[in-house]
Amino acid sequence: MVIAICMAQTREIDSLKQTINSAKEDTNKIITLLTLNYKLYNTEDDSVKLYYANYTKVLSEKLGHKKGLANAHTTLGTHYYFIGHYPEALKNYFIALKVREELHDRRNEASLHNNLGLVYYYQNNYSQALTHHFISLKLKKVLGDSNGVANSFGNIGNVYSDLNKLTEALKNHFAALRIQLEIQDKQGIANSYNNIGIIYDIQGNIAKKEDKKDSALSRYGRSLNLFFDALKLREEINDVEGITTSLAHIGGLYNNLAGFYPGKEAAKRYQLAEDYCFKALKLAKENEDLNNIKEASMHLSNIYDNTGKFTDALKYYRNFISARDSLLNEENTQKTVRLEMTYEFDKKEAASKLDREKKAAIASAESKKQKITIFSVCGILLVVIAFAIFAYCSYLQKQKINVEITKQKQVIEEKQKEILDSIRYAKRIQTALLTSEKYINRNLNKLHKP
Numbered sequence: 001m002v003i004a005i006c007m008a009q010t011r012e013i014d015s016l017k018q019t020i021n022s023a024k025e026d027t028n029k030i031i032t033l034l035t036l037n038y039k040l041y042n043t044e045d046d047s048v049k050l051y052y053a054n055y056t057k058v059l060s061e062k063l064g065h066k067k068g069l070a071n072a073h074t075t076l077g078t079h080y081y082f083i084g085h086y087p088e089a090l091k092n093y094f095i096a097l098k099v100r101e102e103l104h105d106r107r108n109e110a111s112l113h114n115n116l117g118l119v120y121y122y123q124n125n126y127s128q129a130l131t132h133h134f135i136s137l138k139l140k141k142v143l144g145d146s147n148g149v150a151n152s153f154g155n156i157g158n159v160y161s162d163l164n165k166l167t168e169a170l171k172n173h174f175a176a177l178r179i180q181l182e183i184q185d186k187q188g189i190a191n192s193y194n195n196i197g198i199i200y201d202i203q204g205n206i207a208k209k210e211d212k213k214d215s216a217l218s219r220y221g222r223s224l225n226l227f228f229d230a231l232k233l234r235e236e237i238n239d240v241e242g243i244t245t246s247l248a249h250i251g252g253l254y255n256n257l258a259g260f261y262p263g264k265e266a267a268k269r270y271q272l273a274e275d276y277c278f279k280a281l282k283l284a285k286e287n288e289d290l291n292n293i294k295e296a297s298m299h300l301s302n303i304y305d306n307t308g309k310f311t312d313a314l315k316y317y318r319n320f321i322s323a324r325d326s327l328l329n330e331e332n333t334q335k336t337v338r339l340e341m342t343y344e345f346d347k348k349e350a351a352s353k354l355d356r357e358k359k360a361a362i363a364s365a366e367s368k369k370q371k372i373t374i375f376s377v378c379g380i381l382l383v384v385i386a387f388a389i390f391a392y393c394s395y396l397q398k399q400k401i402n403v404e405i406t407k408q409k410q411v412i413e414e415k416q417k418e419i420l421d422s423i424r425y426a427k428r429i430q431t432a433l434l435t436s437e438k439y440i441n442r443n444l445n446k447l448h449k450p
Helices: 002-022 027-039 047-062 066-083 085-101 105-124 128-142 146-162 168-181 185-210 213-236 241-256 263-286 290-306 309-434 437-448
Strands: none
Touching: 027 047, 027 066, 047 066, 066 105, 066 437, 085 105, 105 128, 128 146, 128 213, 146 168, 146 185, 168 185, 185 213, 185 241, 213 241, 213 437, 241 437, 263 290, 290 309, 309 437
């Protein structure tokens, strides 16, 4: 059945890849890419996942598709988170968060704050981890996301536990448990039982060192009951890794309890401790679970040391060291991979930066050239416009002067006409009033005659 499911998933992935290769660059192609990114989550190698996540990012940027861009950066952030490349995980999560804030997508904002909290937690930056988990918690409460609220309480409890603030840790784990019981989240309930059990175990160890027998027994007893409750639920949902962890915890607790009892009672508890640790070790080896191999081997070494079986104690201590070293080697390998990826990333970033600077320099030179051309043209235009304005003003002034001269000429002509008319009129009057010389002489001659 598993093989059939894997084959079907592989065919679906191949089909999506073919669709992407032939599809035109539009929103539908982004949606197909997002579907492929989701399908690739637990399959293919890292380079394939990175290729398609970056493809989605580039196309989303080109088309201005904000949701696609946010999803692409979230996918990249999650990829880097799982391989332990935390700076790149933070970078991509923050870019995705900014886009989600622009889109007012509160649900995905809450999810991204949760992811940022986890990254900071694994960097041991507990202050920033708490900041983002509390923001996530607040958003999830507003959204009415009960499962998300419980998850945030659990994450906050884990941070406080690492800070050795056990009271605060218990407070938040119990808050998570109450919600998980209400919504019947078996996986969540089992995890909360486990987390609370671990804290009671720690408190029992503290009381034991302080020689507070009753307090230690009380804490160990509570822890044991919670580990059994968690085991039962994990068996119901077939959580193999969780079952292995619970078995190892139970074995370790029986070993702690045995020291408080004499004779047969102690032997009985040591036997139970041994049985549960062997069950845990068997499952861990079957599933190549190095962490639980290490834990079960450590408990078995302590059990045999307490019961005087020093050869067996040494044997399982060596198993513990071997598993621990293998885990360290894996971590070192991951660190090497991270360093190589960081080097490659920085190298690409440097090349990209150089290319951007070169393009920027060319663009700047072109811009300056364009500006000089524009300023020159504008200067010439301003001179032409100024000259045109001056010529037009001169023309208007000349026209005004001509009009004035014409008016003055008309006035002068009118005055001249008036003067001439007056002279003519006076002459007519004079001519009419004065007697002619001939007339006078004729009359004088008449007077001289007898």
